[in-house]
Amino acid sequence: NAGVMQNPRHLVRRRGQEARLRCSPMKGHSHVYWYRQLPEEGLKFMVYLQKENIIDESGMPKERFSAEFPKEGPSILRIQQVVRGDSAAYFCASSPDRSTNEKLFFGSGTQLSVL
């Protein structure tokens, strides 16, 4: 049973370009969470999605950031017109359902570097 798969592992973009980060949840998992981790900071929640629905995007910047989890295919975190401050590690986690003591399985992350 493959774990949460994220690609690419490393992504380099110049300022103003677009970044697309992909996340394939574990088999049977229909809940996906995206987190951002900056150096010397903890993981910050960005967005929570179920298939075809955004449930909670309270942690995601209103400008330039968007996320989707289509019926078929991976979840995508999209950052338009990247700036240097977007450089960070972006982690995706998945779970089979939403419960109080939810166990999340994390991917290995995508390290985004903006030049």
Added chain:
Amino acid sequence: TQLLEQSPQFLSIQEGENLTVYCNSSSVFSSLQWYRQEPGEGPVLLVTVVTGGEVKKLKRLTFQFGDARKDSSLHITAAQTGDTGLYLCAEFLSGGGADGLTFGKGTHLIIQP
């Protein structure tokens, strides 16, 4: 928003020594999770504690949840170099406009041979 404070921020000790790291909150946890993260990888769940006063053991790791559910500790006995990593505590929030895990900033642990 609940604030999770972890201490110490950095800890470097010799192999074979014991250590304790802490996670404290400004308010009561519904439940608390401890994760370990290695460089270049995502966090891996170690344990979930739910009940005040609860103690859970995972080999040489002992996790304790405070009676008032506002603090937790992780104790490692006879540390090994393989224990090196970032130890994160987190609370899961569900609904009410806040979903997902809220993490502390973590304790960077280095075990020297």
